[in-house]
Amino acid sequence: MDIEHHLWIFLISAAPIVELRLAIPLAIHVYDLPWASSLLVSLLGNLMIVPFLLLFLERGLRLLSRIKVLAGILDWIFERTSRSGTIIEKYHRIGLVLLVAIPLPGTGAWTGSLAASLLRMEFKRALLLITVGVLIAGVIVTALSLLGLIGTEDLPSYLKGE
Numbered sequence: 001m002d003i004e005h006h007l008w009i010f011l012i013s014a015a016p017i018v019e020l021r022l023a024i025p026l027a028i029h030v031y032d033l034p035w036a037s038s039l040l041v042s043l044l045g046n047l048m049i050v051p052f053l054l055l056f057l058e059r060g061l062r063l064l065s066r067i068k069v070l071a072g073i074l075d076w077i078f079e080r081t082s083r084s085g086t087i088i089e090k091y092h093r094i095g096l097v098l099l100v101a102i103p104l105p106g107t108g109a110w111t112g113s114l115a116a117s118l119l120r121m122e123f124k125r126a127l128l129l130i131t132v133g134v135l136i137a138g139v140i141v142t143a144l145s146l147l148g149l150i151g152t153e154d155l156p157s158y159l160k161g162e
Contacts, residue, residue: 005031006041013045016110020046020134021103024141025150039142046109046134053113054126061114093129096121100133103141109134 005027013023020042027038065071100112109130116126144150 002031002033005033006037009033009038009041010045013042014049017105019108019110020138021108021141024138025145028145029151035142035146039138043134043138046138047131050109050113050127050130053110054117054123057114058117093125096126096129097133097136100130101136101140103137108137
């Protein structure tokens with residue numbers, strides 16, 4: 001078992017934007033890790049950060065928005081997440097699960113956590129719904145990776161270990 005590669009997969013899956021949507025294809029196609037450990041490590045990495053995001057993300061971003069250089073970027077993040085919030089409000093619980101589960105850019109645990117925080121969703125409920133969404137996303141990305149529909153052809157060479 002390659003501990004270093006598993007550690008990288010864990011860390012990548014916890015990172016914003018890419019999350020397990022990058023970690024799983026990277027694990028399977030570049031590091032040649034078994035799909036089951038790729039999925040498990042990616043899920044753990046992606047879910048490990050969620051409680052902290054739910055508790056501190058909104059406050060942290062609001063503090064950072066006081067820095068003029070970051071204010072425009074953070075306003076864009078809040079606006080985009082607020083639009084996601086309308087989906088959640090319209091479809092309630094399933095909306096948050098779908099926001100996290102659909103493996104597209106701008107979706108995932110980070111966006112779901114911010115949306116849940118902005119909507120003042122109860123911590124336990126938000127954590128459960130985001131966990132379900134991450135599990136679904138993990139299964140989808142793993143299946144697409146195993147089918148060869150998601151690869152790593154467009155990754156920078158340093159991520160491929162070249």
